[in-house]
Amino acid sequence: MQKKKGVIYQSISGFYYVWSENQSFATKPKGLFRHTNEKPLVGDEVVIEVDEQDSQSESRLIEILPRENELVRPSISNVDYSMIVTSLVEPDFSYNLLDYFLVSIESNHIEPIILLSKYDLLVEAVGQKAADRKVEEINRVYAPAGYTVVTLNNNESDIDKIKQLIDTGLYVIMGQSGVGKSTLLNLLLPEANIETGIISEALNRGKHTTREVTLYPFNDGFLADTPGFSAIDFPDIEKADLRFYFPEIARAGELCKFRSCLHLNEPGCNVKSEVETGDIAQSRYNNYEQIMERIEQRKPVYKKKK
Numbered sequence: 001m002q003k004k005k006g007v008i009y010q011s012i013s014g015f016y017y018v019w020s021e022n023q024s025f026a027t028k029p030k031g032l033f034r035h036t037n038e039k040p041l042v043g044d045e046v047v048i049e050v051d052e053q054d055s056q057s058e059s060r061l062i063e064i065l066p067r068e069n070e071l072v073r074p075s076i077s078n079v080d081y082s083m084i085v086t087s088l089v090e091p092d093f094s095y096n097l098l099d100y101f102l103v104s105i106e107s108n109h110i111e112p113i114i115l116l117s118k119y120d121l122l123v124e125a126v127g128q129k130a131a132d133r134k135v136e137e138i139n140r141v142y143a144p145a146g147y148t149v150v151t152l153n154n155n156e157s158d159i160d161k162i163k164q165l166i167d168t169g170l171y172v173i174m175g176q177s178g179v180g181k182s183t184l185l186n187l188l189l190p191e192a193n194i195e196t197g198i199i200s201e202a203l204n205r206g207k208h209t210t211r212e213v214t215l216y217p218f219n220d221g222f223l224a225d226t227p228g229f230s231a232i233d234f235p236d237i238e239k240a241d242l243r244f245y246f247p248e249i250a251r252a253g254e255l256c257k258f259r260s261c262l263h264l265n266e267p268g269c270n271v272k273s274e275v276e277t278g279d280i281a282q283s284r285y286n287n288y289e290q291i292m293e294r295i296e297q298r299k300p301v302y303k304k305k306k
């Protein structure tokens, strides 16, 4: 028996398929897991035991390495990057919604990438010049945060753009309903055969189909084949932590008079100065304040329950 490290890329009826050293192994968890209540997840880094003498024999999954993070519906662990698909039209672009997604992703210690879909439809609706102005405006808002912003047209050119983005690591796609997540996945992973909104509605009317997530090798990384992340639950963020989930606010905040500055009404606040000079976008600050209010409102409810 030989021990190897690998990543679970698929789980089907009790088997966990592990990718290790450019090979796939069908593994079954060792009985041990039943006692510890540990359930392996797609994305898990694991240690497996392989019978070198007999490559057909079942390999054993003996250890799950500590997880960086864990998402639910669908369950997946160790996500490095999330591509947030946000349409420019149909549905209309919303700074507010995008910032909620970004905070939620940042709080899970995942790096976001912003994809603006339906650029072609925006051009149709408002003309080339106005469409480019809109995209530039969005770029200006997110550049201080260091986020990558890419526009999509639902054609072959999207594939090259995404290929340039993806390096090593595990990538997922998120975004509200109808923005084009499945459409993009089909472009990127034609072999995965993902149903787009309209088709899946026709086929699954009234049925509950739970599809397990599968990871596909993509460039040097993995891409999850699910468009199922339409929202992640509003995370349980502490008031004092929110500032770290807006990278440009975190950076500017290092120069505030008080280390504990929450950038609300404190004197000597460098974040507020940078909003005034335009170095931090007003919309980003407004959404920071709004999410802060939501956290404050949640607290009393939280305490009553106890």
Ligand SMILES: Nc1nc2c(ncn2[C@@H]2O[C@H](COP(=O)(O)OP(=O)(O)OP(=O)(O)O)[C@@H](O)[C@H]2O)c(=O)[nH]1
Pocket (backbone or CB within 6 Å): 117, 118, 119, 120, 121, 152, 153, 154, 155, 175, 176, 177, 178, 179, 180, 181, 182, 183, 184, 196, 197, 198, 227, 230
């Ligand atoms: N013109 C244009 N249409 C697009 C683009 N991306 C997606 N669409 C269309 O938008 C519609 C919705 O796309 P989907 O891929 O089903 O969206 P989704 O995000 O997976 O939606 P849910 O499954 O509801 O979460 C489809 O009719 C797509 O053809 C784009 O870049 N340009």
Ligand SMILES: [Zn+2]
Pocket (backbone or CB within 6 Å): 253, 256, 257, 261, 262, 263, 264, 266, 268, 269, 270, 271, 272
């Ligand atoms: Zn401050």
